[in-house]
Amino acid sequence: MNFLGHLLLSPNDPEIQIANLYGDFVKGSDLSEFPEKVQQGIRLHREIDQYIDHHPAVLKLLHSLYEELPKVSGIATDLYFDHLIAVNWDKFYPTDLRSFTQSVYLNFENIPEFYSLDFRYVISKMAHEDWLYQYRDHHGLEMACNGLSRRIRFENVLYKAPAIFLKQRELIEETFWLYITDAMNHFHVDHLR
Numbered sequence: 001m002n003f004l005g006h007l008l009l010s011p012n013d014p015e016i017q018i019a020n021l022y023g024d025f026v027k028g029s030d031l032s033e034f035p036e037k038v039q040q041g042i043r044l045h046r047e048i049d050q051y052i053d054h055h056p057a058v059l060k061l062l063h064s065l066y067e068e069l070p071k072v073s074g075i076a077t078d079l080y081f082d083h084l085i086a087v088n089w090d091k092f093y094p095t096d097l098r099s100f101t102q103s104v105y106l107n108f109e110n111i112p113e114f115y116s117l118d119f120r121y122v123i124s125k126m127a128h129e130d131w132l133y134q135y136r137d138h139h140g141l142e143m144a145c146n147g148l149s150r151r152i153r154f155e156n157v158l159y160k161a162p163a164i165f166l167k168q169r170e171l172i173e174e175t176f177w178l179y180i181t182d183a184m185n186h187f188h189v190d191h192l193r
Helices: 003-008 014-025 036-054 056-065 073-087 097-108 117-129 138-151 158-167 169-186
Strands: none
Touching: 003 014, 003 036, 003 073, 014 036, 014 097, 014 117, 036 056, 036 073, 036 169, 056 073, 056 169, 073 138, 073 158, 073 169, 097 117, 138 158, 158 169
């Protein structure tokens, strides 16, 4: 899951939501330097990653996508799932996607000093360019794939992922619904309508 998926599976607590997004920026298991809620958010991020990485339906999808998306089928799947969350947002959350993303961006404005500069840069760019809301259409998926493809340190074909999404849409959507239903139950997501 990418940013929107991590937020969806977070409790309605801005501190935990932001810390959940921060999970990719923190190495190691000693989180004692952080306040308790930040530790909770980082641990939640890691649990979500672990859950998707071991979900049987997702593993089957990754295997199916690997030939066309070698080394990046997992990244593509994370982006596909965020796109599908955005497209189907009203099935998951009581407020519309625009309202949700704007409240998340507002919470970014005064984050504590202990968050790293690289994380601050990413969330600032996320808010300024409205990444979370952009996931709702195919162009947003293209932007996310192209941007991430350029930032990956090895040669990759992630830029092809949007076309492969259209080609494999039925399989991707079927896997998404299997996964997201299980994940929302597993993480006790309680903000469903």
